[in-house]
Amino acid sequence: MNPKPVYKILSPAFIDLSVSYRLIRWPKLIPGILVKRYKRFLADIKLDDGTIITAHCPNSGSMKTCSEPGMGVWISESANPKRKLSCTWEIIEMPGSMVGVNAILPNRLVKDAITYGLIQELSGYSEIIPEITTSEGTRLDLCLRSHECKPCYIEIKNSTYVEEGRACFPDAVTSRGKKHVEELERLANEGFRSVILFIVQRMDSECFSPADHIDPAYGKSLRKAVANGVEIIAYDTLIDLKGINIRNKIPVML
Incomplete structure (x- = not known):
């Protein structure tokens, strides 16, 4: 069995924190108009020349308010x-903000942001371990380690x-998300630091709350x-046609 990779955490001095910097940069992007999203992972998109193509939608949620x-x-x-589908839907332009569609990117974004001390x-x-198994059948996104303190477990x-300036999670009932919350609670009871980090892939949120009207159990x-x-902890993102970066910490309203 291959060991988990371990990433060293660096100093912010190692990164250019200029306004133009993006932790994740897009490949070449192609504009279009959303025709419809269906079967969760498929989206029909009309290109500028009138062609309609089917793209992969890398998001398993309902995408409420952004589809x-x-x-x-x-x-x-x-x-x-x-690949069955050569194109991937990355961004949608909503009235208040561009929105990042790719639900895989926050894990990479957070790992890079922590690596550079952002x-x-x-x-x-001093170290980051991704995809760490904490109990049988349960993995969490990150574990942070240091010789000076106990490990910190993080689920991203x-x-x-977003509705009326409030970012919410989840946008559909999530038994898996509830399981992660319960696992972090178990680890906290054992004396470990346990964190849920919500990354809002848009720029029009003023605070964060759990979506009780969608999943009250969560x-x-x-x-x-x-x-x-x-x-x-909740952060929004800077998202544009250059890429994505961590932006501002936003208040959590429980």
């Missing part, structure tokens, strides 16, 4: 001949659902976990 037909979108194209609340550690959640579990020592 309306007729909105401008941006897709990337892969040269990998093994998330102050998660500073003071992607939020694209919200209940989240509040119970916080009462037992689990930390919640």
Whole structure:
């Protein structure tokens, strides 16, 4: 069995923090108009020349408030001949903000941000281990380690659902998300630092709250976990046609 990779955490001095910097840069992007999203992972997109193509939608959620037909979108194209769909839907332009569609990117974004010391609340550690198994059948996104303190376990959640300035999670019922909350609560009870980090892939949110109207069981579990020592951190992102970067910490309203 191959050991998990371990990434060293660097100093912010190792990174150019200019306004133009993006932790994740897009490949070449192609503009289009969303025709429809269906079967969760498929989206029909009309290109500028009138051609309609089917692109992969890398998001398993409902994409509430960010999948309306007729909105401008941006897709990337892969040269990998093994892919069934060569194009991936990356961005949708909603009235208040561009929105990152790719739900895989927040994990990479957070790992890179921690590596370069850009998330102050998660500073003071020396190593990052991704995809760490914490109990039978359960893995969490990251573990931060240091010789000076106990490990910190982190689960990263992607939020694209914003209504009236409030970012919410989840946008569909999530038994898996509830399981992660309960696992972090168990680790907190054992004396470990446990964190749920919500990354909002858009720029029009003023605060974050659990979506009780969509999944009340998740919200209940989240509040119970916080009462037992689990930390919640929420950040929005800077997203444009250059790429994505961590932007501002936003208040958490429970």
